[in-house]
Amino acid sequence: GQNIDQPTEMTATEGAIVQINCTYQTSGFNGLFWYQQHAGEAPTFLSYNVLDGLEEKGRFSSFLSRSKGYSYLLLKELQMKDSASYLCAVPGSNDYKLSFGAGTTVTVRA
Amino acid sequence: DADVTQTPRNRITKTGKRIMLECSQTKGHDRMYWYRQDPGLGLRLIYYSFDVKDINKGEISDGYSVSRQAQAKFSLSLESAIPNQTALYFCATSDGTGYAGELFFGEGSRLTVL
Numbered sequence: 001g002q003n004i005d006q007p008t009e010m011t012a013t014e015g016a017i018v019q020i021n022c023t024y025q026t027s028g029f030n031g032l033f034w035y036q037q038h039a040g041e042a043p044t045f046l047s048y049n050v051l052d053g054l055e056e057k058g059r060f061s062s063f064l065s066r067s068k069g070y071s072y073l074l075l076k077e078l079q080m081k082d083s084a085s086y087l088c089a090v091p092g093s094n095d096y097k098l099s100f101g102a103g104t105t106v107t108v109r110a
Numbered sequence: 111d112a113d114v115t116q117t118p119r120n121r122i123t124k125t126g127k128r129i130m131l132e133c134s135q136t137k138g139h140d141r142m143y144w145y146r147q148d149p150g151l152g153l154r155l156i157y158y159s160f161d162v163k164d165i166n167k168g169e170i171s172d173g174y175s176v177s178r179q180a181q182a183k184f185s186l187s188l189e190s191a192i193p194n195q196t197a198l199y200f201c202a203t204s205d206g207t208g209y210a211g212e213l214f215f216g217e218g219s220r221l222t223v224l
Contacts, residue, residue, distance in 0.1 A: 008150075033212065042200060042215035043153070087152065097143065097168070098213060102152035 004101035006088050011107045012078055020073045020086050020104045028093025034062055034073045035087040037103065043087055046073070075106070083108045113137045116201050116216035124224050129188040131219045133201030141204045142184040143213065144168075144176060146197040153200065159184055160206070191223040 003025040012018040024032065031050035035043040049055055049064035049071060061074040075082055088101040114135045123129055133142065140161045145153040145168075155168030157176040165176060173195060175187045188195055198220050202213040 035213075040218075042217050043213070044215070045212050048212065089153075097155060097158055099155070099169075100145075100153040102150060 004088055004090060004099060006086075006101040006104045008102070009105045009107070011109060014078055014080060014108055014110050016078050018075045018078060018106060020075070020088075020106070022071045022073070022088035022101060024069050024071070024088070024090050024101075026069075026090050026093060029066055030091040030093065032062075032064055032071050033089040033091075033098065034071075035089060035100075037085045037087060039084070046086075078108045080108050080110070082106060112217060114201060114203055114214055114216040116199075116219045118219060119217065120220045122222045122224065123191055125190075125192055127191050127223075129191050129221065131186045131199055131201075131221070133184045133186070133216055135182050135201075135203045135214075135216075137203050137205070137214060138181075139203035139205045139214070140181065141206050142178065143202045143204075144174075144184070144186045145200045145202060146170070146195075147200060147218075148197050156186065156199075188221075191221075193223045196221060196223045 006022045033048050034046040036046050037043040047062040049062050054063045059076045064071045085103040085105045087103045089098045117132045143158040144156040147153050154170050156174050158166050159178045162178050177185050198218050200218050201216040204213050
């Protein structure tokens with residue numbers, strides 16, 4: 001299986017930047033996903049990285065380093081609505097079923 | 111209407127009872143999954159199915175069974191519920207192309223076993 005590690009909680013101020021790190025171990029790499037989950041709701045897709053580097057999508061960016069087994073999700077210009085759990089996930093090496101990290105709960109304060 | 115629909119959304123039951131959670135989807139996806147979510151543990155895969163005749167165990171299948179009645183329907187059963195099966199359950203689908211595993215989730219079924 002995949003071993004995925006991310007911090008449990010982070011707190012930041014409205015308008016600030018927060019970086020959520022994720023490290024993973026997998027026998028075969030098929031990309032890395034980030035999902036957002038608001039409390040009591042279903043996870044929703046944020047980003048997918050399969051090549052090294054930074055992918056920017058509006059206020060959210062995701063970075064991948066395959067050699068280091070490392071990714072981060074960068075949330076810029078934080079808004080109150082960004083308060084949520086952010087889940088890092090990697091597919092299996094040959095079956096594409098996703099394994100998830102425990103999630104990072106981000107709290108945005110005014 | 112949601113593309114992935116779960117019923118019931120909330121259920122309280124007693125130890126030993128049989129429970130079925132149902133999932134239906136209108137996305138036309140072949141792949142369907144059942145996950146459970148517990149605080150601090152994230153989403154863990156219970157069972158998955160890549161087509162109607164394919165059923166596979168996930169990492170925590172003990173105490174659960176599934177049925178893929180049609181491409182659009184995938185149900186999860188707890189034959190004899192126990193309190194540590196209290197959790198939030200999510201059904202998800204994927205089409206297995208393009209992104210290697212982007213999942214589309216239902217709204218969740220919160221199960222409490224007393």
